[in-house]
Amino acid sequence: MADMNRRDFLKVLGISGTASACTIDPVTPIEKVLPYVVTPDQIIPGVATWFATQCTACPVGCGVVAKNREGRIIMLEGNREHPTNNGSLCAKGITDLQATYSPDRFTGPMVAGQDSTWDDAFGKVVSAVKAAQSSGKKIAWLGRERTGATAAITDQVIGALGGSVTRWEPLGKEALRKATKAVFGIDGVPSYALSQAETIISFGADFLSTWGGPDHHHGYGQSRDPDHCGFVSQFWVVEPRLSNTSVNADIHLSAAPGTEAGVALALAKLVADERKYSGPASSLLTDIDVDGLIAAAGVSKDRMIELAGRMAANMSIAMPGGTATVNEEAVAVATLILNEVAGNIGETVTFGQDANLAGVSYYADVEAVLADAANIGVLFLDELDIVYTTPGSTAKDALALVAQIVAFQNEPSESLTESSIVLPTGTTLENWGDNESIMGRHTLQQPAMKGLKNTRGSGDIMLALAKSLGLGAGDDDEEATPLPDTFQAFLMDWWKSNVFAKSDATDWDVFWRSAVQTGGHFFSRDVHSATFQLASLPEVGGTTDGVTLGLFPHHITYDGRHANRPWAHEMPEPVTGFVWGTWAEISLATAEKLGLEEDDKVTLTTAAGSIDVGFFPSPGIRDDMVAVVMGNGHEGAGRYADLTGANPVRLLTSMSYAGDKVTVTKAGKTTHISTQLGNIDQDNRPINYIVKAKDIGTGKGPGGLVHLHHPPIDERLIENNLLDMYPEPEHPTYRFAMAIDLNKCTGCAACQVACYAENNIGVVGPEQNRRGRHMGWMRLSRYWEGSGEEPDVRWQPTMCQQCSHAPCEGVCPVLATYHNLDGLNAMIYNRCVGTRYCANNCPYSARRFNYHTYDWPEAFHMMLNPDVMTRTMGVMEKCTFCVQRIREAKSDYRDHGQVVPDAALTKLLPCASACGSDCITFGNLKDPESEVSKKFENERAYPMLAELNTKPGVRYLARISHSEAETGHGGGH
């Protein structure tokens, strides 16, 4: 080196510096692929294992299958063997996947806010129980609804300790349960078989969203399908507002808040007269003043007579009120009377093996526990955020009085006090468990993956507690059975004596294996009759003064329990398109009166308090009603739960979600909430069509579509075959395609969440959403075409249409998007430079651009689907028809020299699989017998924006309208 002079040194420095600068790529992350040192049994890298288990996102108790890839659950789908959800899974259920990977999960037990060990924390629990026993204080359990062996272990241990178990659901159907008790003397709720009803009348129940489960979607979808039952149900709603469910209605009778019960009774009277009803309820109906009740509600009498006529003539179903219904119990009683009068009881409204409510308490029981808080030595809180979900500060004050709170909780909650002992119990995917949410349907939960944190299941904790307190074995109880060591053993014992014993099975091992494999054991349902025994009519209230407040659950965060799941906030609420935040639905007139602009917020004030929220000017809500979404705006329940919104439960003066009087005032600009939907309607454009019900089967007009107005195409182009410049692309074996029945779509958004889960779609958060950077590959377009009595709200799930003549493909300068032999618009993320020309040229606005690199915080990255690459900033992305699943199916069958059969394709895609009303069908158009080929030929089928000649691989089956009016937005101008 001694020879090196200054010049040479600079030369070397220059060359080596430039060379190294050229190789530094600051953008592409460096990733390492490591092989297993010791290959685990049962795991073939790249091949998924599916475990049947249960969904605990809400009390419905659906069965799910969990997709395990290399030891991590990456996807939840509905269990097709399960009678409750028949393979579908709602938005809440899929979102629950994020519970396991939440970045806010407790890593281990905690005592008084400090990390602890299981020995220490558990020792403290035992000594607290002993202290309570010695000081004569009570042991109490307050938690969510649990059934089956999961409930039995708690009942057994807490019972042995002399404690009380209170299980409560903030959104339990308490009013309906009380009404059923009053009307039929049955402690339970009826089952509503929507599939057989030609007329569906809802008085406020959000039965296609948060009120009930996927069976409602399934039934509703069947009742709307002319090919299934020969009729198309007509859906009427009697409600002061339009919920996610009731926007689907054909007719909306906007009754004043609190008068719904009166409308139901008036209707019952009209139906009784029409049907010459002389059953047990007839004596009650004599005093009903039909005109008075109709006038009080402010609904059209002609419509009421029309509806009564329909109900008398055909099978119908009357759904009760929902959370936003004032005087919900009276409404529930009135709807049961209506169902009785219309002859629906035993037909569409049935009893027998319904919701298992034996272990579920009323709110009064919860109040009793809280009132007695000072006498409670140990309070076990089982994943119930009692402070968040109840009005006022009663719960908070009560919890402060409890000597020791033991919380079974995986994540922070508002109900944790400073001195709480927190025992993380692990999530549904990590533990054994079960449910019998519907009597006779035993769903089994098996650990589908190894626990991520230092957790113990609540059943195991109960067993350990019993053991250290000397309960169970050797006890001198009369029916003492020795308690097993593990909850798994307890569960098996319980199933052996409670399920196996009742079944026809003879071999326990075979039975158990099959139960684990199929996700449970389901007894067939036996319907039993119900006797009408109501003695007097319910009080029909209804106040006319002031503006009434009603709360409704968020379609994913539900009562707030899923608020710490980013997907819950990132999914646009279907009716409003809102993401991240709390909003109030107010009438158009109110919005105008207050002079509200799009990004304003409003202050809601009641006797109990006030909150600031965003607003949605809804064409469907009355001026004297304000509805607010629940489930957001937590304080101390995790990073996503706390981020946005306000808790409207703080506006309530009592535990009744509707009825308080509220004032609305304008308040500054909102910083978070934003809508992901553009226009309220389709602006007279031919996007989303309707077909008149009377035209079904007549083949009237082009494809039977009415109001079809396309921009004119020169006929000579078609005659001379000049419409296409390029030949039809080649599709030798497959032309993958999708048919979406808009008549069945309920706007539940399950497809959207499924898409996020499958495709590793980035969550951009409130600020980026406000700036319009939403990444969802599937837009649930909502066009509010009607007004007044005929809302005519149309859904349209819009994703990449996989066009044969795709406008996006021609304009990409680097060929990052192209047409493949399967008919898909393939997208090469690595090749994309990000000119965004493709997205500009997509008439469906289906493409999404990564304006930033959206990261997943620790633990969420374990949930990513390894079959789908994650995208970084500057890259365009879009729906691929889940090409990874198609490839997997194709290669499976290619190994046997076969073409993928239709049965393996129809529900292959996560969106199609999740759909509760079965409106998405996927398949191969090259197979003329495939379901999708048949749907493409359906008289209602149309391609979106057909006049652009893009030849899309998606066809929509037009919504069927019962409206007689020829005017309105049929889809043309």
Add this chain to the structure above:
Amino acid sequence: MANTNSNSEAKVDTELSYGQVTSDVLAPLFTMGKPYMAGMGLVLLGLAYGGWCIIQQLVWGLGVAGYSQPDFWGLYITTFVFWVGIGHAGTLISAVLFLFRSKWRTGVYRAAEAMTIFAVMTAALFPALHVGRMWNAYWLFPYPNQRQLWQNFKSPLMWDVFAVSTYFTVSTIFFYIGLIPDFAAMRDRTRGVISKMYGSLAIGWRGTDRQWRHYMAAYGFFAAFATPLVLSVHSIVSWDFAMAQTAGWHSTLFPPYFVAGAIFSGCAMVITLMVPLSAIFKWEKYINVWHFEHLAKMCLLTGGILTYAYLMEYFIAWYSDNPYEWGIFAFRVVGDYWWVFWIMVVCNCIVPLIWWFKKARTNLWCLFIVSIVINIGMWFERFNIIASSLAHQFDPAAWTYYLPNYIEIGVLIFSFSWFFLWFLLFVKVMPSVAIAEVKELLPPPLKQKGVAAK
């Protein structure tokens, strides 16, 4: 004022001697005035701010800009088209008017050509700045690579790459050829290394008859070669829009409409640049109202075509009976972007009409201000086309509203600073008025005054 319709009556002081012209034109090259220093300071400040914005965008992604889906293009493409448009006037003035033997071009064509080249250089920044992964922007060029990847020649963006680079190459060669005699003049007026540099640029120019004969043939050839490019480059840029089927873009009217608009804005930009240039360097003898008036007339012609195109767009949209087409055109007038539309109409269609009055088009202040108004209008015209069409695409459920934010404004400032950086450097190293051509308009120097051969 002489009859400006006649090219023969050149408005150049015939009392000037050749030597005087050379001295006058080269004078700014040897001095450094305060306005220049101030201008350069502003330019550097602009570059610094804009550079900071670009670095942010490079590090954090395009998301730092104001884009809102599906408004995927915004200020950057607007500004790209704006600069390509500006880049039109130079070649038009130098090549087309040369072929038509318009004498008035001599005073302004050099600076206009420089403007063209710098405008295209500025425009060329934007395709790189606007792509999501600008470190991969070179993939747009077809080059042999080991991955055997090739480009999509169906894409108008590819055509754009070639149109703009061809235009830039030809304009630069044409500019250089025009400069050769002047470089020789520079060589003769300077000493030492600088003289050698100019000397090498002058490639041995001595001004012999033989050289002049070859030179004029070459110049004529390049003028003829550049002329179709004037029409092609902006036609192709307009195909970026016209070839897409986005409503409001998808129109066969676009190429002529864009070319007219480009010449309109380019001529206005020449006025904007030349009025102060002439005043600061005291070149009233060479660049004066006579030239500006001609430019103003060009603006009146092209502005008229543009107004007609605007009206025709509405006629076509109405006549098409296409709800998307009519929807977007109605939206532009009364929708969220009404202000953009009306700025465009007022600046491009109404304000320039004042130039129909001779008094207005011969008043330097009026020329200067209206030319700036025109360029504001032309920028908004492109913004109107791009932002409104994308904000209201086919599906109303995806409609949005987009406004540029401070990052994009920073990049816009960067583009102007970048342009003026080159322009300011240009006026200090090259003669901004074509010395040789100005001399052509003068009577040849003779030993005895007044015996000029006609």
